Each structure stands twice: as structure tokens, then as C-alpha cells.
Amino acid sequence: MAKLLWTQKQDIGPRPRYAHAMAYDAARRRVLLFGGDSLAGHLFNDTWDWDGSDWTQVEDLGPGPRGGHSMAYDSIRNRTVLFGGNSGGADLNDTWEWDGSAWTQMQNAGPAARAFHATAFDAARGRVVLFGGQPSGGGAPLEDTWEWDGEDWSQVEDSGPPPRSGHVMTYDRVRHRTVLFGGAGTGAAFSDTWEWDGTSWRHVEDVGPRGAVGAAMVFRSKVSTLFGGITTSAGSAPRELFGLTWEWNGTHWTARQDMGVGPRLGHAMAFDSGRGCVVLFGGVTVPPESTGAATSVKGDTWEHADVTSPGGPGGGGPVTGILGSVTAAPDPVMRGGSLTVTVSLAGPLTTPVVAVVDCLGVRQLMIPPMLLTGSTQFPVPQVLPMPVPASLPITATGPDGVSVSTTVTVV
Incomplete structure (x- = not known):
């Protein structure tokens, strides 16, 4: 166990x-x-x-x-x-x-x-x-x-x-x-x-x-x-x-x-x-x-x-995993436009990485071996169930269960 x-x-x-x-x-x-x-x-x-x-x-x-x-x-x-x-x-x-x-x-x-x-x-x-x-x-x-x-x-x-x-x-x-x-x-x-x-x-x-x-x-x-x-x-x-x-x-x-x-x-x-x-x-x-x-x-x-922080358990450092960061552009993004989400690895790998990206919906993004980044696009609806401008959270989760996140502004 x-x-x-x-x-x-x-x-x-x-x-x-x-x-x-x-x-x-x-x-x-x-x-x-x-x-x-x-x-x-x-x-x-x-x-x-x-x-x-x-x-x-x-x-x-x-x-x-x-x-x-x-x-x-x-x-x-x-x-x-x-x-x-x-x-x-x-x-x-x-x-x-x-x-x-x-x-x-x-x-x-x-x-x-x-x-x-x-x-x-x-x-x-x-x-x-x-x-x-x-x-x-x-x-x-x-x-x-x-x-x-x-x-x-x-x-x-x-x-x-x-x-x-x-x-x-x-x-x-x-x-x-x-x-x-x-x-x-x-x-x-x-x-x-x-x-x-x-x-x-x-x-x-x-x-x-x-x-x-x-x-x-x-x-x-x-x-x-x-x-x-x-x-x-x-x-x-x-x-x-x-x-x-x-x-x-x-x-x-x-x-x-x-x-x-x-x-x-x-x-x-x-x-x-x-x-x-x-x-x-x-x-x-x-x-x-x-x-x-x-x-x-x-x-x-x-x-x-699931992944130990740099200071050991309870060490207080940031949790590090396979994914290094997630970014999105443009920021701000217009309603009815398109948002490009880019996921970066913490370092090069020899096997494909599948990240789960959550941004106005959930989809999987495969990053090929030896590449450090991968991108996917999300359409931004013209009508949103929130007042604008609004802060839109974006999260990418690696196969190790560790997530990275960011936000963009929708106008």
C-alpha cells in the first residue's frame, strides 16, 4: 500500500x-x-x-x-x-x-x-x-x-x-x-x-x-x-x-x-x-x-x-513537477476572440507528456518528446456567465498530478 x-x-x-x-x-x-x-x-x-x-x-x-x-x-x-x-x-x-x-x-x-x-x-x-x-x-x-x-x-x-x-x-x-x-x-x-x-x-x-x-x-x-x-x-x-x-x-x-x-x-x-x-x-x-x-x-x-517540496515535507517551498508554467495570450482577450494557452515543461523529457488544461472547458494537450512547450486554443464565448472585465483562471495539470496556473482578463 x-x-x-x-x-x-x-x-x-x-x-x-x-x-x-x-x-x-x-x-x-x-x-x-x-x-x-x-x-x-x-x-x-x-x-x-x-x-x-x-x-x-x-x-x-x-x-x-x-x-x-x-x-x-x-x-x-x-x-x-x-x-x-x-x-x-x-x-x-x-x-x-x-x-x-x-x-x-x-x-x-x-x-x-x-x-x-x-x-x-x-x-x-x-x-x-x-x-x-x-x-x-x-x-x-x-x-x-x-x-x-x-x-x-x-x-x-x-x-x-x-x-x-x-x-x-x-x-x-x-x-x-x-x-x-x-x-x-x-x-x-x-x-x-x-x-x-x-x-x-x-x-x-x-x-x-x-x-x-x-x-x-x-x-x-x-x-x-x-x-x-x-x-x-x-x-x-x-x-x-x-x-x-x-x-x-x-x-x-x-x-x-x-x-x-x-x-x-x-x-x-x-x-x-x-x-x-x-x-x-x-x-x-x-x-x-x-x-x-x-x-x-x-x-x-x-x-x-504528490510531489515533495524542495525543503522536504513541510519545507514550505513551491511544489515542483513535470510542468513548469502555463501562459495565455492575448491578455486581455476580447469576448468572441480566441485564447492561446501555452504549457511549458520544467525540463526536457524523452517521452510524450499529456497535460490537462482547464480554461472555459477541459481538454488534453500532448507535448511531444524533447519539446519544451505545447499550445492549444480556446474560443472565448461572446456571452459569458460573468460580468466583464473578469479574471479567467487557467490551470494545467501534469501526469504527476501537480498543477500550474495563471489568469487572463476577459473584456
Whole structure:
């Protein structure tokens, strides 16, 4: 079993919490964190960002205090979309967007109020996908699928995975699929894996991680990475917390032996594509309904990358990989024009390199042996789902899973 080294980066920043949400803002190169539950009678409504070295509180206005909400980053409109959660007295169905400086409430209609649902941004279709969750009033978990286009929610499916809450989702930007794992209905946690292609759900696997509730999952350039969780959401014994990382490549799950982060649930993760690393914060190391669980809520920050930084694990240097840089021209680029994206290698190689380029869509770029660069063109739509001028993030990911990124201005 391949080992995976986590490095603790900070234990200073946001207060310890559980059931918060995080997303990576590619345009601003920051991991965004909002809300969560102290398990001591206090819900948070603070907004923080992580730059790879330090946490900074950037806002304490916007959505009300909550836990069990979801966030997904819309890389086309450069907005982080937040939906729902539990306010302590009731579940919520409000939709908010973060533009890098302030929260704006977008809607109070759409999916029914819920918590412990999951969302992911489908970059190929420009939609935030939502599935399931625990409805207000403590009824049976939901099994509906909704999509947010930046203006309205639309229900697109009412069949697929069985009803559940506490599941996790992420978007596979290479295969253009939203991946769902785990969660629970009314008892034991599910161990099934499903994929959404924009039209229908497909049940793709039952073998791999044990059934888990309250895990976290991100897409890490080539694979979907799952960490943590607990065996069941019910109060029945036995209950086991997980501290193992699993990777889904679209065909099968592979376990990785973790070193560093201990078993937990209700944590949050985001993939920092600019630095090529997974960022994890918080969670709780005992079942959340346990007596004294508040003393086991964590406020620690961890990272792992597939390629060691120059200073060794935790050395603080930039992550280096096969790709050296990505550039785009012209900058600024006009709507209706064409953008040339050039990917450069860190050094000459003797075998072809396939880079995954994400810019108004995802495509693969092959760089032939012994050449240091390769280019591809992206048409810029005349009509964009964002106000202009706008900063457009561009990311290129090498076969080693390490990403390089840049931005251009669209006018």
C-alpha cells in the first residue's frame, strides 16, 4: 500500500469546528472556509481564506451561522456558491455567492431546506450539481438532484442513488463526471459509488472504501481523493472512525496508507490546484453526539502533495513537477476572440507528456518528446456567465498530478 504523508501546517486560525465547508477559489488562489459547528452550542458564520501559509478572516457578514452546508467553486463565473445547512433551530434553503470580497444572497427558492447534502461544480456544463441531504423536520433523507446555473435552480432528476445524507461529491474534470460516495439513509452507511454525467446517474462501484458518513472528497487533478468519515450516522454500535485515504480513478478505488492526520469526520477539504496540494481543516475525532465531543473538535490545518517540496515535507517551498508554467495570450482577450494557452515543461523529457488544461472547458494537450512547450486554443464565448472585465483562471495539470496556473482578463 502506497504511503501518503500529511504535513501539519497550522493550528492557528479559525476556531475548532465540525460540519463546515471549504472550496478553492482558483481566480484568487485561496482556499475559502465558511461556518461550522463548535459542538458546544455555537455555530459560526465567519469567512476565512488560506494562502498556503496563513489563515486570514476576510468577512463576518453574509450567510447566517450554520453547519452541514455545502460550497462549490464556479470556475466560469469566479464565484463560490453556498447552499443550505442547519442554523441550529432549522434547516435552510438559501443560496449565497462569494465574489472574493463579499457575500450576496442569490435565492431563497429552489431545493427544499436541508443539511448534510453535497454539491460539486460541473465545469463542462457550467452548473453546480446538488444531491440529497437531510430535510428540515428530521424526515427521511432526500434523493433529488438539482442544478444551479448562476441564476436559478432546476430539478433535473428524482431517481438514482438511494436517499441519503452525509455523502460526499466532487467533479472529475478529466472524465467530466460528478462522483458521489457514501452517506447514509436511516442506518448503516453506504459504500457505493455513483457518477452523474449531466443526464443520468450510474452506479459504478460497490467495492473499495467501507461505508462512510461525514468524509471529505476532492478531485486531485487525476483522481478523486476521499478521506475520513464514520461507519454509520445512527447511534447504534459499533461505530468506527476512519483515517485512511482512498483514490478513485474512474474504474476502481485504491487505498493509501496515511501518515499524520488521525481518524475524523465532519472535516472539510479543498484541492489547491495552484500549489498542487490537498488542504484539510478541522473535524471531530469522536462521534459528534458523544458526551464531551466538543473537546475533540479540531482546529488544525493539514496538507499533502504528490510531489515533495524542495525543503522536504513541510519545507514550505513551491511544489515542483513535470510542468513548469502555463501562459495565455492575448491578455486581455476580447469576448468572441480566441485564447492561446501555452504549457511549458520544467525540463526536457524523452517521452510524450499529456497535460490537462482547464480554461472555459477541459481538454488534453500532448507535448511531444524533447519539446519544451505545447499550445492549444480556446474560443472565448461572446456571452459569458460573468460580468466583464473578469479574471479567467487557467490551470494545467501534469501526469504527476501537480498543477500550474495563471489568469487572463476577459473584456
